[in-house]
Amino acid sequence: MIALYSIWGYYARWTARWPALAAFVPFIPLIAIWAFLAWLEIFPRVFLPGPIDVVEKAWELLYKGILTDYLADSLARLAVGAAAGMAIAIPLGVFVGLNKKAHDFSWPILLFFQAIGDIAWLPILLVWFGFGLTTMTFVIVYTVLFPVVLNTVLGMRSVKPDLRRAAQSLGASPARILFEVTLPGALPNIITGLRNGLGYGWRALIAAEIIVGTSGIGFLMFDARRAGSVEEIVVGMIVLGVLWYIVDSWLLAPIERATGQRWGLVTAR
Amino acid sequence: MKSLALENLSKTYFDPYRGIQHTAIKDVSLKVNEGDFVAVVGPSGCGKSTILNMIAGFVPITGGRILVDGREVKGPGPDRGVVFQSHALFPWKTVTENVTFGPKMRGVGKAERAKIAEEYLALAGLSHAADKYPAELSGGMQQRVGVVRALANNPDVLLMDEPFASVDAQTRMTLQEELTRIWEERRPTVVFITHDVTEAVFLANRVVVLSKGHVLSEVDIPLERPRSWDKLNEDDQFKALSNKVLQLVRSA
Numbered sequence: 001m002i003a004l005y006s007i008w009g010y011y012a013r014w015t016a017r018w019p020a021l022a023a024f025v026p027f028i029p030l031i032a033i034w035a036f037l038a039w040l041e042i043f044p045r046v047f048l049p050g051p052i053d054v055v056e057k058a059w060e061l062l063y064k065g066i067l068t069d070y071l072a073d074s075l076a077r078l079a080v081g082a083a084a085g086m087a088i089a090i091p092l093g094v095f096v097g098l099n100k101k102a103h104d105f106s107w108p109i110l111l112f113f114q115a116i117g118d119i120a121w122l123p124i125l126l127v128w129f130g131f132g133l134t135t136m137t138f139v140i141v142y143t144v145l146f147p148v149v150l151n152t153v154l155g156m157r158s159v160k161p162d163l164r165r166a167a168q169s170l171g172a173s174p175a176r177i178l179f180e181v182t183l184p185g186a187l188p189n190i191i192t193g194l195r196n197g198l199g200y201g202w203r204a205l206i207a208a209e210i211i212v213g214t215s216g217i218g219f220l221m222f223d224a225r226r227a228g229s230v231e232e233i234v235v236g237m238i239v240l241g242v243l244w245y246i247v248d249s250w251l252l253a254p255i256e257r258a259t260g261q262r263w264g265l266v267t268a269r
Numbered sequence: 270m271k272s273l274a275l276e277n278l279s280k281t282y283f284d285p286y287r288g289i290q291h292t293a294i295k296d297v298s299l300k301v302n303e304g305d306f307v308a309v310v311g312p313s314g315c316g317k318s319t320i321l322n323m324i325a326g327f328v329p330i331t332g333g334r335i336l337v338d339g340r341e342v343k344g345p346g347p348d349r350g351v352v353f354q355s356h357a358l359f360p361w362k363t364v365t366e367n368v369t370f371g372p373k374m375r376g377v378g379k380a381e382r383a384k385i386a387e388e389y390l391a392l393a394g395l396s397h398a399a400d401k402y403p404a405e406l407s408g409g410m411q412q413r414v415g416v417v418r419a420l421a422n423n424p425d426v427l428l429m430d431e432p433f434a435s436v437d438a439q440t441r442m443t444l445q446e447e448l449t450r451i452w453e454e455r456r457p458t459v460v461f462i463t464h465d466v467t468e469a470v471f472l473a474n475r476v477v478v479l480s481k482g483h484v485l486s487e488v489d490i491p492l493e494r495p496r497s498w499d500k501l502n503e504d505d506q507f508k509a510l511s512n513k514v515l516q517l518v519r520s521a
Contacts, residue, residue: 160355160357162353162355162357163357163359165325165327165345165351165353165357166351166353166357166358166359166418167359167370167374168326168327168344168345168346169325169326169345169346169347169349169350169351169419170347170350170370170371170374170418170419170422171346171347171371171374171375171422172370172374173374176374180359180370181359184359184361185360185361187361259361262402262404263360263361263402263403263404264360264402264403264404264405265360
């Protein structure tokens with residue numbers, strides 16, 4: 001018991017010094033269990049490879065340049081799709097958030113199309129656009145669009161009326177109120193929308209690549225299935241998880257800390 | 270700073286649950302001279318906040334009119350500065366940016382704004398907090414910023430809606446003394462809404478007692494200035510006036 005406490009004490013101290021450790025250490029027992037199960041060979045090695053087999057495979061794919069190429073393809077698709085999605089979603093959200101009539105009119109439509117999940121569009125998109133980039137981009141834009149629109153509207157509506165009143169009685173015009181009060185007030189929600197949208201978009205992309213793809217991480221995994229390389233599939237899965245962790249904790253979380261948390265609108269976790 | 274006049278002001282709401290017109294304010298007339306400090310007190314639900322919201326232009330008037338320096342009020346405007354109970358500071362702006370928000374909206378240049386910030390932050394003893402965000406300040410400090418943000422825009426009339434109601438008792442007394450000092454220095458025209466009778470008597474030149482949407486009585490407060498709690502706490506005239514107003518409020 002005391003030993004456990006002292007291990008915990010060390011853990012707390014080291015992670016305080018290197019926060020990156022806190023992201024890695026929880027995986028150690030998980031990897032250990034995985035290695036143990038693989039070592040027992042309950043399943044044949046080809047079905048359940050151990051961690052070392054997977055690391056070797058990852059190294060091989062990196063060395064050949066396949067992993068980096070496919071990763072770059074997937075990330076580029078996500079970036080283009082997400083940028084286009086945001087470029088449509090934020091102005092649309094602002095318009096719907098500002099205009100009561102537009103809100104009443106578009107809300108049922110937004111909810112309806114939000115319910116038709118991204119990959120549910122794939123059959124019809126394949127008919128329309130074929131197996132190509134257009135289909136994949138459409139799916140990502142679609143997935144990013146709805147969470148961002150809905151959260152932008154929600155954010156604009158959650159700005160305290162007193163803030164708008166204060167700005168009015170300080171002489172701000174409606175346009176200044178939008179840019180100085182309503183949009184900054186909605187920003188934490190917009191970021192939440194982005195976070196969800198990118199998360200869904202990332203998943204939708206992999207699904208689209210499995211069905212449509214000629215390259216990308218989803219394609220790598222599905223292609224490996226054809227070749228019967230379970231190691232390669234597992235490499236793909238690990239890359240997905242690690243990449244999302246990086247995007248979320250190195251890109252999105254710092255933005256959240258610098259805005260909503262700093263302003264006291266969102267409580268720090 | 271300019272004068273304010275309410276002429277036969279009234280406000281009726283449609284109550285959708287009962288299907289009737291509800292009268293919140295009826296026939297309120299009030300004159301606040303330039304440089305005067307008027308406090309409006311009354312039990313909750315007497316309509317004091319509604320009156321302030323109508324003067325500020327936040328809610329429409331249904332009868333009578335409001336004149337600021339002779340001009341009729343048609344909606345919110347920078348001629349009437351407002352201090353809110355909820356402080357309503359912009360959370361994404363620093364103290365300085367909050368205080369200079371009004372001047373910035375009026376197109377005042379950067380150098381001039383820096384001077385305004387310096388002057389008004391010093392006035393409220395906030396110079397050390399210039400670059401902080403509102404969430405990093407105590408409740409009392411937030412309210413100080415709220416007061417000087419309204420003052421820094423140089424309004425004709427300063428409207429204060431229970432600004433000290435949500436801070437602790439000690440801080441409230443300090444804020445009251447600071448407001449008194451600022452008023453004595455600069456003589457802005459102030460309408461101060463509160464449910465706290467001693468606060469009203471301490472701050473104002475005149476206390477208006479409101480009851481069920483109309484003016485019950487007006488009480489002049491001829492206490493000498495400068496005022497402070499040390500002087501007034503045990504002052505017989507202060508006690509007598511507070512008692513008088515309290516009796517009126519309780520009968521309201």
